[in-house]
Amino acid sequence: MENRLNELTGSEWLYWTNTIYETNFPPDATHRWRKMHGAMKPPALMAEIISFFSKSGELILDPFAGVGGTLLGAVSVGRQAIGIEINPMWVEIYRKIAPSEEEKDHPGQQKGPKMLLGDCLECMPGIPDESVAAIITDPPYGCQQREIAFKRETNFNMKSTAKDDFGNCNSYPEYLHKMGLFGREAFRLLKPGRYLVLMIGDRYQDGEYIPLGVMVAERLRQVGFTWKGMKIWWNKATQRPLKPYAIKSCFVPNITHQNILILRKGSKC
Template sequence: MKQPMTGKHQNRLNDLDGREWLYWTDTLYITTYPPDATHPLRKQHGAMKPPEVMAEIIRFFTKKDELVLDPFAGVGGTLLGAALAGRPSLGFELDPRWVAIYRAIQSDFIIANGVICRREEAVAGGEPLTGEMREGDCLSLLKELPSASVPVVITDPPYGINHGATGFSKETNFNMLSPWLENDLGRAPDLPSFLGRLQEIGQEIRRVLMPGRYLVMLVGDRYQQGEYVPLGFLVAQAMREIGFKFKGLKIWSNKATRRHLKPYAIKSVFVPNITHQNILILRKE
């Protein structure tokens, strides 16, 4: 009979075994998750992540029944992933459109046999999607939480720097701007403003995070005005400046939903097709 690990080898972070833990230390993270059953609703947002990917991240950085917080919850990908992983979750979202979509998903979908499906398609039983979504500015909502009360923060912050609706449409086919929302981080006029605002929010995240626990951020790099913008690195550095330790990253690409390569400046100059995202792993120490 396998004996539980004790002493300095006790796993205090998650419920994984050694082999599963080792797999997660690979900095290259390739997945093949197709759009899930909620995709027709969630695609209105554009920047949605497969719930299965979020569930894998959550399983590494939490134990069962530990709370997962997403301060930029969007249409609830992190909350859906938490439900798949058997964790309670709390999300903050400024835009009422995305809150309404998540609540519609909660109403119409359940988890059955380990997958998210429509209620009427479940053969028998199923678990409700219990993640809580609160509408409002995440900075204000974070201030309502007690210090050192959150086991993990996992989020995909908006980063529409210098983008109008045309720029978003060209890159994603969806307009994710919310020009009527004054505090929308995606409306930052320039990179320094974006990073400064993110640091302000990051300080509150660090306050509510338990010591020794993690902030995980999914951040895509950009290509603007003829230059590659290593946004993942810049965000990680901004978080280091407010006290987080940058523990590493995973380079994630989902083959099943990766867009086709576009012929940018063929036979002229090198322009990359950015088909990956950075999963930044930061720790409160």
């Protein structure tokens, strides 16, 4: 039977449908630069996701590209890629680690990846309708990140001062509204029957669990996507010791997983 989505065998496809996704990727040569970004993703992880949701030579879009994990992953598996990133610091790091790939043609007419600096809500309208095979992305996980707690957990900065940065929204309703605007554009750009895949972490804030993955998926359903599933990603390689929050007092989770939301333009398989 013809494979309409990717180049995997039946058993590779089946393996990938497991909703639990554990990885342990070793750092690659670009890691020392990319780790300056507090939320960068391993190119090897992105390459696996891209390999499921596209075929060689197809165009992948990452509208929240950071230091370019998706772009590097796309190149490694022979896809074309466009990234959009609002923070010039991350674009600069990406250009440092991928200068030879940028805007250069690859053998067989394939174009090198492009990283655009700007707000994705302004850049996406410049991309033609139904021209993208897969949107694989990792937006800010809501807003109101507590700077001090974040810095204590990590040794790097993730936020920008840009007013259009989704991470700088004043409230969750504002953040979800912007995710809806993003979703509308994503729907327009995707080829019919293809996928929007988002990595979204849940949050715990002011004493309550915030199921951000579910909230974002629901917003994207409202703009027309069909929610096909979610994979729970756990990166063993970066697991830190669990923190003793409120021990013997009340339950507070150590959120060690991230949700990979899988949404499709169209419902019929």
